[in-house]
Amino acid sequence: MTAHPPFPDINSLWQETAGARPIFGGLSGDHRYDVAIIGGGYTGLSTARYLARRGLSAVVLEASRIGWGASGRNGGVVSGKFRVAFSEIAGRFDIDTARRMHDLGIEAIDHVGELVEDYGITSADYRSTGSLRCAHNAVSLESLKKEVDWLHQALGDRACSILSAQEMETETGSRDFVGGMLNTHGGIIHPLNFVLGIAAGLKAAGIAVFESAPVISLRREGSGVLLETPDGTITARQAVIATNSYSDLTAATAAVRNTIIPFRSAMIATEPLSGKAGSTLLAHDRSYTETRRMMRWFRKAGDRLLYGGRGAFGKKDSASAFAALHKAMVRQFPELGQTAVTHRWSGLVAMTMDSIPHVGRLDERVVYAVGYNGTGVALASSMGKHVAAIVTGESPNLGLLTSERLKAVPFYPIREPAVRLVAGWYQFLDAIGR
Ligand SMILES: Cc1cc2nc3c(=O)[nH]c(=O)nc-3n(C[C@H](O)[C@H](O)[C@H](O)COP(=O)(O)OP(=O)(O)OC[C@H]3O[C@@H](n4cnc5c(N)ncnc54)[C@H](O)[C@@H]3O)c2cc1C
Structure with missing residues (x-):
């Protein structure tokens, strides 16, 4: 367990460039709703939106401020892919499952555009510019080629194409890549303004949201649930756990905590780029990921370049993890050697045993959605x-996202050294070009 919430906002580029924040009070006294949602990130707020559409009264309880978790500090890459390739899903399961997962990803991307439009979130600066996977060696390029062929033939997805090394240099401004895969689905967004915009939309619709309201206990009471916060309680018919990688802030979400391996992801942002670097690096404003296992990714945010990857192991940031990111960035973009890094921050991503997110019921009173990897x-x-x-008793077709597949992490207490071990192995494989 970490120190007690609420926690202050982190010092990120997104915080510095955030638009107006909707103001929410804390919870005091005892209240009753149909559904109580724990966690004020994308999942929790999205759940409140759709419960309200079904005529249910919903309340969102956020331990700190809206977007304090991963939703306010992520890279803002809008993508419909999962950690497991669709071709692998087809091989391990069947083509219908792969097709359903692919559809869920595309629907999710389209939904970002709908939310931005519906709530008028212009400050999120959503750009549907697509993504580029950057092959770091010939073996990786070969597997990207196979993936593109498979997507064309098996799923009829024509949004992907292969780029040559020369096209990659024009696209990225880096000579580091032997080729790449362009996917026109998805794009980039200001993640904090996106989550704040959704919260503002809920507020305008009269949906209850409380900040500085850590749920410290969740228990059965009568025919429903009782959620306790330091200054108030909520009685509800059902609860939804939407705490993802931050499920260990209090004991209230202990039921999902041991299904998740929190993995620190970090990023750095440069000062605004000018001159040749400003006009040639990542000129098409897409999102960019490397094919290495210990994947690094990058994008522009205005005139700045953001560069992200694995963060420090353990509970806190370390200067050496940020220095490693800086070194990798300069190796890829040598012209940034003298460019100042102005922001450094990190957050936790939630890995699951099968690398797939899961949504479902813990029991007849508690629903959860976690593990976005x-x-x-x-x-x-x-x-x-x-x-x-x-929540309303339906059983939608969610492919592999279903609850039956969510597994507890074995040897949960030693998960941190285990993550270190796996990461070390991946780094070794990357280093020897496998
Ligand atoms: C550094 C980083 C970079 C990332 N980059 C990308 C990217 O580029 N593209 C992408 O698609 N994904 C990315 N992700 C993942 C993405 O941000 C998450 O999958 C997503 O934000 C999860 O949203 P969420 O609402 O489920 O969780 P969160 O946004 O983490 O929200 C959970 C909330 O629950 C609250 N909470 C926890 N316990 C309690 C409690 N007891 N009571 C009340 N509230 C509680 C927390 O304070 C937190 O605000 C990244 C993640 C990180 C950390």
Whole structure:
């Protein structure tokens, strides 16, 4: 367990460039709603939106401020992919499951555009510029080629194409890549303004949201549930756990905590770029990821370049993890050698045993949606649609996202050294070019 929430906002580029914040009070006294939602990130807010559409009264309880968790500090890459390739899903399960997962990803991307439009979130600066996977060696490029062929033939997805090394240099401004895969689905967004905009939309619709309201206990009471916060309680018919990688802040969400391995992801932002670097690096404003296992990713935010990857192991940031990111960035973009880094921050992503997010019921009174494995901007912000269906007794076809597949992490108490071990192995494989 970490120190007690609420916690102050982190010092990120997104905080510095955040638009107006909707103001929410704290919870005091005893209240009753149909559904109480724990967590004020994309998942929790999206759930409140769709429960309200079904005529249910919902309340969102956020331990700190809206967007304090991953939703306010992520890279803002809008993607519909999962950590497991669709071709692998088809191989391990069947083609219908792969197709359903692919559809869920595309629906989630489209949903980002709908939310932005519906709530008028212009400050989120959503750009549907697509993504580029950057092959670091010939073996990776070969597997990207196979993936593109498979997507064309098996799923009829023509949004992906292969780029040559020269096209990659024009696209990225870096000579580091032997080729790449362009995917025109998805794009980039200001993640904090996105979550704040959704919260503002809920507020305008009269949906209850409380900040500085850590749920310290969740228990059965009568025919429903009772949620306690330091200054007030909520009685509800059902509860939804939407705390993802921050499920260990209090004991209230202990039931999902041991299904998640929190993994620190970090990023750095440069000062605004000018001159040749400003005009040639990442000129098409897409999101960019490397094919290495210990994946690094990058994008522009205005005139700045953001560079992200694995953060420090353990509970806190370390200067050496940020220095490693800086070194990797300069190796890829040598012209940034003298460019100042102005912001450094990190957050936790929630890995699951099968690398797939899961949504479902813990029991007849508690529903959860967790485990986005570092790709939750689109999926978590549309997840409320599925959660609301489950809360109201439906069983939507969610492919592999179903609860039956959510597994507890074995040897949970030693998860941190285990993560270190796996990361070390991945780094070794990357280093030897496998
Ligand atoms: C550094 C980083 C970079 C990332 N980059 C990307 C990216 O580029 N693209 C992408 O798709 N995904 C990315 N992700 C993942 C993405 O941000 C998450 O999947 C997504 O934000 C999850 O949203 P959520 O609402 O489920 O969780 P969160 O946004 O983490 O919200 C959970 C909230 O629950 C609150 N909470 C916890 N316990 C309690 C309690 N007891 N009572 C009340 N409230 C509580 C927390 O304070 C927190 O605000 C990244 C994640 C990180 C950390």
